[in-house]
Amino acid sequence: xxxxxxxxxxxxxxxxxxxxxxxxxxxxxxxxxxxxxxxxxxxxxxxxxxxxxxxxxxxxxxxxxxxxxxxxxxxxxxxxxxxxxxxxxxxxxxxxxxxxxxxxxxxxxxxxxxxxxxxxxxxxxxxxxxxxxxxxxxxxxxxxxxxxxxxxxxxxxxxxxxxxxx
Amino acid sequence: xxxxxxxxxxxxxxxxxxxxxxxxxxxxxxxxxxxxxxxxxxxxxxxxxxxxxxxxxxxxxxxxxxxxxxxxxxxxx
Numbered sequence: 630x631x632x633x634x635x636x637x638x639x640x641x642x643x644x645x646x647x648x649x650x651x652x653x654x655x656x657x658x659x660x661x662x663x664x665x666x667x668x669x670x671x672x673x674x675x676x677x678x679x680x681x682x683x684x685x686x687x688x689x690x691x692x693x694x695x696x697x698x699x700x701x702x703x704x705x706x707x708x709x710x711x712x713x714x715x716x717x718x719x720x721x722x723x724x725x726x727x728x729x730x731x732x733x734x735x736x737x738x739x740x741x742x743x744x745x746x747x748x749x750x751x752x753x754x755x756x757x758x759x760x761x762x763x764x765x766x767x768x769x770x771x772x773x774x775x776x777x778x779x780x781x782x783x784x785x786x787x788x789x790x791x792x793x794x795x
Numbered sequence: 796x797x798x799x800x801x802x803x804x805x806x807x808x809x810x811x812x813x814x815x816x817x818x819x820x821x822x823x824x825x826x827x828x829x830x831x832x833x834x835x836x837x838x839x840x841x842x843x844x845x846x847x848x849x850x851x852x853x854x855x856x857x858x859x860x861x862x863x864x865x866x867x868x869x870x871x872x
Contacts, residue, residue, distance in 0.1 A: 781845065
């Protein structure tokens, strides 16, 4: 499980959680994985099961947050990302800004597309695995990834300063 | 191969997951279609931008999780 904790943390961060929130959700997900371990069928792919649980943990958290009317928008702190090692301060600032733009683009996606893109791109799930996590046919999972990629591309191509994804 | 067919599998090419059987047709299409070459470059740029977004993971995440769950570090997590 050790190697999965960091991946789960990054997963929740990319979905839009704060660092403290992501850590709490990793903890919740690990507990839930342990509680439901008997339902995991040995020999079946592990990642769809792992991220299926993580996704439900995040979804439950979102619902609870909405109910309690304390859902915060994604933070705008560029220092949350891995700091650049570029020697030039200008280049470092530019790289931090690029990371922020990508984060904004991903976090503005509809939830189903955001999940599809994150699991496909950052966690390497196949469309079949993605489909299992999302409970949709593989074709739908693939469509969501393609749509998400296109939306992110359009967002990144826009001049900076606007707020609407075309 | 048509342009829509090519674009529907471009991403698999970039992820190096395109079935070997589909590669020659896609490569041949890309060699002669400037619009799809452009689409490929745009997709490459998007993938590269996504790759640059790396949330920092706390160094002591594992130890803190283990402590929170009452486990010895390195035991189960």
